[in-house]
Amino acid sequence: xxxxxxxxxxxxxxxxxxxxxxxxxxxxxxxxxxxxxxxxxxxxxxxxxxxxxxxxxxxxxxxxxxxxxxxxxxxxxxxxxxxxxxxxxxxxxxxxxxxxxxxxxxxxxxxxxxxxxxxxxxxxxxxxxxxxxxxxxxxxxxxxxxxxxxxxxxxxxxxxxxxxxxxxxxxxxxxxxxxxxxxxxxxxxxxxxxxxxxxxxxxxxxxxxxxxxxxxxxxxxxxxxxxxxxxxxxxxxxxxxxxxxxxxxxxxxxxxxxxxxxxxxxxxxxxxxxxxxxxxxxxxxxxxxxxxxxxxxxxxxxxxxxxxxxxxxxxxxxxxxxxxxxxxxxxxxxxxxxxxxxxxxxxxxxxxxxxxxxxxxxxxxxxxxxxxxxxxxxxxxxxxxxxxxxxxxxxxxxxxxxxxxxxxxxxxxxxxxxxxxxxxxxxxxxxxxxxxxxxxxxxxxxxxxxxxxxxxxxxxxxxxxxxxxxxxxxxxxxxxxxxxxxxxxxxxxxxxxxxxxxxxxxxxxxxxxxxxxxxxxxxxxxxxxxxxxxxxxxxxxxxxxxxxxxxxxxxxxxxxxxxxxxxxxxxxxxxxxxxxxxxxxxxxxxxxxxxxxxxxxxxxxxxxxxxxxxx
Amino acid sequence: xxxxxxxxxxxxxxxxxxxxxxxxxxxxxxxxxxxxxxxxxxxxxxxxxxxxxxxxxxxxxxxxxxxxxxxxxxxxxxxxxxxxxxxxxxxxxxxxxxxxxxxxxxxxxxxxxxxxxxxxxxxxxxxxxxxxxxxxxxxxxxxxxxxxxxxxxxxxxxxxxxxxxxxxxxxxxxxxxxxxxxxxxxxxxxxxxxxxxxxxxxxxxxxxxxxxxxxxxxxxxxxxxxxxxxxxxxxxxxxxxxxxxxxxxxxxxxxxxxxxxxxxxxxxxxxxxxxxxxxxxxxxxxxxxxxxxxxxxxxxxxxxxxxxxxxxxxxxxxxxxxxxxxxxxxxxxxxxxxxxxxxxxxxxxxxxxxxxxxxxxxxxxxxxx
Numbered sequence: 001x002x003x004x005x006x007x008x009x010x011x012x013x014x015x016x017x018x019x020x021x022x023x024x025x026x027x028x029x030x031x032x033x034x035x036x037x038x039x040x041x042x043x044x045x046x047x048x049x050x051x052x053x054x055x056x057x058x059x060x061x062x063x064x065x066x067x068x069x070x071x072x073x074x075x076x077x078x079x080x081x082x083x084x085x086x087x088x089x090x091x092x093x094x095x096x097x098x099x100x101x102x103x104x105x106x107x108x109x110x111x112x113x114x115x116x117x118x119x120x121x122x123x124x125x126x127x128x129x130x131x132x133x134x135x136x137x138x139x140x141x142x143x144x145x146x147x148x149x150x151x152x153x154x155x156x157x158x159x160x161x162x163x164x165x166x167x168x169x170x171x172x173x174x175x176x177x178x179x180x181x182x183x184x185x186x187x188x189x190x191x192x193x194x195x196x197x198x199x200x201x202x203x204x205x206x207x208x209x210x211x212x213x214x215x216x217x218x219x220x221x222x223x224x225x226x227x228x229x230x231x232x233x234x235x236x237x238x239x240x241x242x243x244x245x246x247x248x249x250x251x252x253x254x255x256x257x258x259x260x261x262x263x264x265x266x267x268x269x270x271x272x273x274x275x276x277x278x279x280x281x282x283x284x285x286x287x288x289x290x291x292x293x294x295x296x297x298x299x300x301x302x303x304x305x306x307x308x309x310x311x312x313x314x315x316x317x318x319x320x321x322x323x324x325x326x327x328x329x330x331x332x333x334x335x336x337x338x339x340x341x342x343x344x345x346x347x348x349x350x351x352x353x354x355x356x357x358x359x360x361x362x363x364x365x366x367x368x369x370x371x372x373x374x375x376x377x378x379x380x381x382x383x384x385x386x387x388x389x390x391x392x393x394x395x396x397x398x399x400x401x402x403x404x405x406x407x408x409x410x411x412x413x414x415x416x417x418x419x420x421x422x423x424x425x426x427x428x429x430x431x432x433x434x435x436x437x438x439x440x441x442x443x444x445x446x447x448x449x450x451x452x453x454x455x456x457x458x459x460x461x462x463x464x465x466x467x468x469x470x471x472x473x474x475x476x477x478x479x480x481x482x483x484x485x486x487x488x489x490x491x492x493x494x495x496x497x498x499x500x501x502x503x504x505x506x507x508x509x510x511x512x513x514x515x516x517x518x519x520x521x522x523x524x525x526x527x528x529x530x531x532x533x534x535x536x537x538x539x540x541x542x543x544x545x546x547x548x549x550x551x552x553x554x555x556x557x558x559x560x561x562x563x564x565x566x567x568x569x570x571x572x573x574x575x576x577x578x579x580x581x582x583x584x585x586x587x588x589x590x591x592x593x594x595x596x597x598x599x600x601x602x603x604x605x606x607x608x609x610x611x612x613x614x615x
Numbered sequence: 616x617x618x619x620x621x622x623x624x625x626x627x628x629x630x631x632x633x634x635x636x637x638x639x640x641x642x643x644x645x646x647x648x649x650x651x652x653x654x655x656x657x658x659x660x661x662x663x664x665x666x667x668x669x670x671x672x673x674x675x676x677x678x679x680x681x682x683x684x685x686x687x688x689x690x691x692x693x694x695x696x697x698x699x700x701x702x703x704x705x706x707x708x709x710x711x712x713x714x715x716x717x718x719x720x721x722x723x724x725x726x727x728x729x730x731x732x733x734x735x736x737x738x739x740x741x742x743x744x745x746x747x748x749x750x751x752x753x754x755x756x757x758x759x760x761x762x763x764x765x766x767x768x769x770x771x772x773x774x775x776x777x778x779x780x781x782x783x784x785x786x787x788x789x790x791x792x793x794x795x796x797x798x799x800x801x802x803x804x805x806x807x808x809x810x811x812x813x814x815x816x817x818x819x820x821x822x823x824x825x826x827x828x829x830x831x832x833x834x835x836x837x838x839x840x841x842x843x844x845x846x847x848x849x850x851x852x853x854x855x856x857x858x859x860x861x862x863x864x865x866x867x868x869x870x871x872x873x874x875x876x877x878x879x880x881x882x883x884x885x886x887x888x889x890x891x892x893x894x895x896x897x898x899x900x901x902x903x904x905x906x907x908x909x910x911x912x913x914x915x916x917x918x919x920x921x922x923x924x925x926x927x928x929x930x931x932x933x934x935x936x937x938x939x940x941x942x943x944x945x946x947x948x949x950x951x952x953x954x955x956x957x958x959x960x961x962x963x964x965x966x967x968x969x970x971x972x973x974x975x976x977x978x979x980x981x982x983x984x
Contacts, residue, residue, distance in 0.1 A: 010917070010920070012794075013792070013912070013917070013920050014912045016791075016792050016794075017792075017908050017909075017911055017912040017920075017924065018912075020788070020792070020908055020924070020928070021905055021908050024901065024904050024905065024908070024931055025901060025905075027931075027935050028897050028900065028901050028935070030944075031897065031935065031938050031939060031942065031944070032893070032894065032897055034939075034942045034943075034944050035851065035885065035890060035893045035897075035942055036890060038848060038851045038852040038942060038943075039851060039852055039854055039855050039856065039885065039889060039890040039893070040855070040856060040890055042852050043852050043853070043854075043855035043856070044855070045852065046848060046849050046851070046852025046853040046855075047852070047853040047855060049849045049852075049853065050849050050850070050852075050853035050865060050866055050871075050886075051853075053846075053849065053865070053866065053869070053871045054865040054866075054869055054871075223865075223869070224869070225868075225869035225870050225871075226869055226870040226871045231869070
């Protein structure tokens with residue numbers, strides 16, 4: 001038999017008890033060292049956890065900066081939006097009764113079932129928005145009846161407010177909630193201010209000048225319990241880094257180069273066609289107006305666009321989401337002849353007096369190229385060729401010059417390159433040459449193509465903005481200036497915090513002897529009888545010079561006559577021009593009748609407004 | 616029965632021990648006031664004061680009662696205990712998935728709490744009776760083992776793992792105290808470890824397994840099963856050296872720490888009183904248990920020794936397991952901190968145990984002091 005135990009005397013038991021005492025002390029020392037480890041060694045870490053449990057930063061929303069036109073007229077501001085919010089945890093009535101009673105006071109768009117379903121997905125201690133945008137009257141009603149509705153309260157959140165409801169969406173752009181992917185990408189940047197649910201500029205000026213317009217949300221440390229119930233504001237100065245309160249910094253105001261009145265006037269000049277107008281000041285590159293129609297209302301995007309509206313916009317054959325001024329690529333047609341004319345004079349292939357006979361067509365080898373005037377223009381010198389937009393003259397001269405010289409010359413005017421305007425998705429356009437042809441089609445260049453390019457057709461592609469910038473260079477001494485959209489940024493006290501300088505990019509050297517005949521030609525287009533712009537672009541209020549253009553629309557359907565795109569590039573006054581206007585009307589027909597009157601009206605309006613503002 | 620109320624006392628009341636009990640109770644009450652501050656104070660705090668008064672009444676009764684009564688009635692007490700444990704499984708009221716309570720005539724009884732004391736009384740009597748035996752044979756060892764396992768398994772069945780473990784650990788210490796060779800105890804422990812995988816697979820309820828898993832890896836389950844442990848560690852750790860101050864503990868005030876007034880009452884205490892407070896409380900418990908062991912060593916006869924030792928061991932087991940669990944050293948089992956946690960049953964059973972210990976103290980021979 002195994003001995004299982006020793007017989008014990010009381011003394012022996014007492015010894016056991018001593019051992020037990022030591023064991024108890026030992027176990028408590030183990031526990032104490034554990035507590036020492038938690039409270040002393042790791043104490044700071046656990047304190048931070050505890051603070052992070054206890055204190056939540058509650059956002060103080062910042063106002064987005066205003067957008068003003070060059071005359072300080074407000075285009076877009078921020079306004080407080082009054083939301084009716086429900087805290088389910090504090091509501092005392094069942095939702096059905098609450099909504100029913102509420103409906104007797106104010107209109108509620110959401111159905112009771114929707115409210116019930118949606119609100120139950122949210123933490124009862126967190127607010128659920130019953131109504132997005134309360135009117136002033138409704139706010140007054142809700143504030144006076146607050147006591148009757150525990151759990152309901154009116155909360156103010158800032159929202160974009162479009163003072164100018166007509167403003168072109170392409171120019172202004174719109175704002176939207178930051179997406180998850182965008183957030184991840186932005187997080188990598190150094191000065192990161194965004195959180196999920198924040199809004200930011202998504203397109204247009206709102207996007208390009210985001211850094212100026214956006215405010216930085218402030219925060220206040222709030223004590224919350226485990227249920228997310230707010231118990232008060234933490235005032236202790238002994239807060240962990242990152243938990244300290246900070247005030248909201250509102251965004252800065254942005255003063256544009258745009259003249260709001262000119263912009264809105266120009267936008268309404270054509271109703272039924274797609275068109276673009278760019279008006280800029282050739283002296284400094286200031287964009288005075290920039291229109292792409294059809295467009296959209298930025299307001300529709302503020303609270304997230306309605307999917308139906310989005311579908312309509314996206315499927316519209318006139319492409320209202322497409323910004324023609326900077327993305328639309330068109331052959332510049334005869335408006336381009338001004339640059340061809342300059343190139344042939346500068347390169348010395350002719351002089352202004354040499355005449356070319358136009359029988360209405362021109363033979364290049366076996367190919368016959370037509371002049372738009374089938375009857376022919378007769379003997380044409382440079383000024384006459386510009387005035388009458390004679391194709392034959394430019395066919396002949398361009399063949400003497402050759403495509404590479406022509407391309408190289410006009411590229412100096414910025415064609416084929418982005419202008420650098422602070423708007424995203426600008427198109428670069430195309431100025432073709434022999435290399436391009438070889439690279440793109442693996443074919444050699446033919447002379448017929450040179451002749452096409454000389455009259456602004458063929459593979460040549462430009463945007464309305466590019467043409468405006470190029471024309472500005474013609475009349476400002478050859479300066480290529482980056483188009484400017486904003487003049488300055490102002491803080492809340494209207495103090496200038498940032499100025500946007502004029503940015504001359506390069507200068508094309510043009511000799512006076514070459515320039516004068518070209519400008520004379522452009523003047524003649526509008527001001528001499530027989531000029532292509534004489535009937536439609538001449539103004540009795542101001543001298544305008546310019547050039548018409550009729551871009552052939554390729555790929556016309558058989559049997560269906562499609563109208564050409566109408567161009568007009570004009571400037572005024574002829575001496576010391578202040579404004580260049582670039583107009584294209586899609587399927588607008590002839591440049592003279594389709595676009596000329598539009599340019600004229602814009603220019604007249606500009607001077608009318610200028611006079612008004614002086615007095 | 617009245618003979619047992621006759622004062623056979625040769626010594627005055629053990630005032631130091633009673634004082635220690637009183638101090639722990641007062642600190643516990645103050646802490647309970649804090650931990651239930653944002654809940655319903657009137658409900659928990661006044662309720663606990665009521666239980667304290669009842670508790671001290673019970674303590675007084677058991678101090679006055681001669682503990683030899685338990686010697687005489689040890690086996691009937693044991694049988695009653697087992698019967699009540701069986702009864703609770705049949706007619707017991709279930710709450711939160713376990714059957715622990717019996718309602719009789721408006722009184723709610725938790726038989727597992729009675730069993731903690733009943734098993735100690737039984738073993739004290741058994742080992743007292745068999746103390747003269749030169750050799751404890753396997754058969755003579757098998758019977759106390761068998762009689763211990765019955766209540767243990769019945770409690771485990773409820774399921775009430777915490778109480779079952781206290782019964783088990785208390786019994787093991789009593790076996791050790793009775794003089795079972797270390798070799799045998801070691802072999803038993805190895806045997807238990809070997810059967811552990813089987814116990815894991817068939818013996819434990821899913822929620823008990825969850826507790827063990829989340830104990831082993833609380834960070835991974837920070838918002839699920841490990842939430843309780845993490846929040847408890849945050850509460851204790853954030854108390855740092857001197858604590859956040861009375862009524863300033865945010866972990867429990869803002870409800871981040873669940874069960875802050877019952878099983879996790881020490882976390883609230885440590886958050887508000889820091890390391891200094893923890894030292895003080897540990898010191899009080901050490902003093903209490905050493906006094907209990909001292910009483911055992913000076914008891915009149917082996918039964919008194921066994922009884923005082925067993926009851927002290929039972930309270931110490933409960934205290935150490937609870938503190939180990941709150942500090943994240945041990946897995947979470949439902950277990951209160953004696954004299955500190957909210958709850959009448961737990962308090963009453965602690966008070967009864969302490970009353971019996973004091974009764975033994977009162978009736979020890981004068982020379983041993």
